[in-house]
Amino acid sequence: MYTVYTNGNFISLNDENTIYSIMVVGGKKIAYVGYNTPICYDDARVVDLKGGYAVPLINDMVYYDISHAHCKVFAEGEQADFIVLNKNILTEKDPQILAVYKKGKKVV
Numbered sequence: 001m002y003t004v005y006t007n008g009n010f011i012s013l014n015d016e017n018t019i020y021s022i023m024v025v026g027g028k029k030i031a032y033v034g035y036n037t038p039i040c041y042d043d044a045r046v047v048d049l050k051g052g053y054a055v056p057l058i059n060d061m062v063y064y065d066i067s068h069a070h071c072k073v074f075a076e077g078e079q080a081d082f083i084v085l086n087k088n089i090l091t092e093k094d095p096q097i098l099a100v101y102k103k104g105k106k107v108v
Contacts, residue, residue, distance in 0.1 A: 002026045003104050004041050008049035009088065013056065017090055025104060052084035052098050
C-alpha cells in the first residue's frame with residue numbers, strides 16, 4: 001500500500017536542499033519524490049499537507065510541541081517518519097510543528 005503526500009514542501013536535506021512537492025511512501029521506504037504524482041500511484045491513499053514544510057526525522061528521541069503546548073515524547077528507539085512545519089527551517093526562524101507522521105499515519 002502506497003501513500004502519496006501532496007501539496008507539501010519536502011525538504012530533502014541534500015547538498016542543494018532541494019524542495020519537492022510530492023512524496024510517495026510504500027511501507028517504510030520513500031518510493032518517489034518529485035513534482036507530479038506518477039500514474040502508477042493513482043490508486044494510492046492521498047494525504048494533503050496543505051502547504052506545510054516536511055523534514056525527515058533522524059533522531060532516536062523526539063520532543064516537540066505544538067503552539068507551545070507540550071504534546072508528546074517518543075520513547076528511545078521510536079521514530080516518526082517526518083514532521084510538517086509551518087515554515088522552511090532552512091530560511092525562517094521559529095517554525096511550529098503542524099503534524100507528525102509515524103508509520104504512515106498522522107499522530108499529531
